[in-house]
Amino acid sequence: MASKSTFICPYCFEKHKLSAVQFRCTNRRCKDVPDIEMTKYENGNIKIPKQGKITFTSPSKNPFLVPLSAPCPECKNVTYKRVCPSCHNELPESTLTGKDMIISVVGSRATGKSHFVGVIIKELRDRISISFGGSLEGFSDSYQRWEKNFGNQLYNNNEKLELTQSSVQNVDNGAYRPLIFKLKLKKKKFFGRDEIESFTFVFFDTAGEDLNDEDTMSTVNKYICKSAGIIFLLDPMQIPAVSNQLDESVVSRAAGIDWRKAAKADDIMTRVSNLIRKDKGMSETQKIDIPVAAVFSKFDVIENIVPPDCTVHNPSPHCSEKCFCLSDWHNVNSEILALLHEWKADAFISQLETNYTTYSYFTASALGLNNNPTSDGRIERPRPHRIEDALLWILKENDVIKGKK
Numbered sequence: 519m520a521s522k523s524t525f526i527c528p529y530c531f532e533k534h535k536l537s538a539v540q541f542r543c544t545n546r547r548c549k550d551v552p553d554i555e556m557t558k559y560e561n562g563n564i565k566i567p568k569q570g571k572i573t574f575t576s577p578s579k580n581p582f583l584v585p586l587s588a589p590c591p592e593c594k595n596v597t598y599k600r601v602c603p604s605c606h607n608e609l610p611e612s613t614l615t616g617k618d619m620i621i622s623v624v625g626s627r628a629t630g631k632s633h634f635v636g637v638i639i640k641e642l643r644d645r646i647s648i649s650f651g652g653s654l655e656g657f658s659d660s661y662q663r664w665e666k667n668f669g670n671q672l673y674n675n676n677e678k679l680e681l682t683q684s685s686v687q688n689v690d691n692g693a694y695r696p697l698i699f700k701l702k703l704k705k706k707k708f709f710g711r712d713e714i715e716s717f718t719f720v721f722f723d724t725a726g727e728d729l730n731d732e733d734t735m736s737t738v739n740k741y742i743c744k745s746a747g748i749i750f751l752l753d754p755m756q757i758p759a760v761s762n763q764l765d766e767s768v769v770s771r772a773a774g775i776d777w778r779k780a781a782k783a784d785d786i787m788t789r790v791s792n793l794i795r796k797d798k799g800m801s802e803t804q805k806i807d808i809p810v811a812a813v814f815s816k817f818d819v820i821e822n823i824v825p826p827d828c829t830v831h832n833p834s835p836h837c838s839e840k841c842f843c844l845s846d847w848h849n850v851n852s853e854i855l856a857l858l859h860e861w862k863a864d865a866f867i868s869q870l871e872t873n874y875t876t877y878s879y880f881t882a883s884a885l886g887l888n889n890n891p892t893s894d895g896r897i898e899r900p901r902p903h904r905i906e907d908a909l910l911w912i913l914k915e916n917d918v919i920k921g922k923k
């Protein structure tokens with residue numbers, strides 16, 4: 519394994535030497551001190567800083583290795599909590615070893631990003647990880663933040679989520695502060711011995727509002743450039759050739775906003791591509807090698823206008839087959855590409871094909887069939903359709919799971 523001497527924080531995106539990593543005391547009885555770094559990260563008022571336990575560095579002889587624990591200089595208790603020197607957020611092990619899998623979910627306003635993220639995390643934990651012989655654990659307070667910002671609303675109150683506020687105003691959403699989960703997978707070894715492999719997913723749920731100009735994007739959305747995969751959501755309600763075929767009341771319940779006010783998907787794709795090229799110092803003509811899954815969201819609403827013999831109507835086979843089924847994937851990809859052509863979304867297709875080396879088309883419904891929100895925002899418990907396809911494809915592209923004919 520290649521060692522590295524620097525890391526990039528998934529919260530504030532500052533680059534640091536491994537030797538600069540700090541520890542935070544976890545002893546409840548130890549004194550609280552003003553935490554200027556965390557206050558700044560949360561856009562708080564530094565004249566009335568947030569209080570927190572003391573942070574400190576612990577010298578290491580090896581610049582490629584951060585000690586696992588260190589004693590607090592105040593109370594002498596040993597702590598295992600490692601934090602970023604700039605923002606004081608807790609750092610996962612994978613950040614320090616460079617094995618984070620950053621999944622960026624992007625798309626115009628109201629395309630369904632937050633519902634997608636909120637539901638896929640629940641599914642990963644309760645179903646997807648289990649069918650691949652693994653488990654999903656929240657890192658730090660990610661699970662609690664998922665419950666507060668997504669889970670309670672969707673699964674306890676049975677209400678749809680609000681549109682995400684810009685990270686410039688709200689630092690508590692899944693856009694500014696990513697949701698970090700550890701996925702553990704069982705890897706079959708020879709001689710019947712199982713080994714556990716662990717991956718850290720860092721989910722960013724962008725606010726569509728923040729994807730409207732490159733200046734805001736380059737400060738709040740730097741993570742896109744570091745992604746292991748990009749899930750790009752396309753809202754069929756924002757395509758006139760689709761919404762014209764549907765009942766107006768159905769469209770308004772699924773749309774979230776007036777589609778004429780949303781930025782066009784191809785414009786967002788252009789901005790995202792520019793941002794990545796700038797960050798990586800690439801020329802205009804070089805293609806970007808981050809896998810992009812272009813996903814039609816809200817499949818439940820377009821179900822009846824998609825030809826009935828299409829594979830996309832069937833439930834996703836990957837989890838029950840415990841592998842990524844290549845034949846299903848090929849069918850879905852070509853069906854959705856054909857629909858995009860039919861619906862005159864050629865500008866988006868050519869943006870994707872000229873800017874990226876690896877891309878594929880999918881569809882998903884986070885809420886599930888016959889679960890379009892009512893006009894006052896009520897839903898039944900989400901029962902997603904094919905929500906895992908795009909993510910599993912990204913895992914296949916990153917060699918985490920295998921594809922099978």
Ligand SMILES: Nc1nc2c(ncn2[C@@H]2O[C@H](COP(=O)(O)OP(=O)(O)OP(=O)(O)O)[C@@H](O)[C@H]2O)c(=O)[nH]1
Binds near residue numbers: 633680772773885
């Ligand atoms: N029928 C149906 N409607 C959905 C689904 N997912 C989202 N919606 C609708 O789309 C609206 C917007 O969804 P969000 O997930 O909030 O959209 P977003 O992309 O996060 O929007 P921003 O945060 O503003 O960028 C919701 O209020 C729902 O009305 C789905 O799976 N099915």
Ligand SMILES: [Mg+2]
Binds near residue numbers: 632633680681682723
């Ligand atoms: Mg949102």
Ligand SMILES: [Zn+2]
Binds near residue numbers: 531605
């Ligand atoms: Zn940081």
Ligand SMILES: [Zn+2]
Binds near residue numbers: 591592593594
């Ligand atoms: Zn202490």
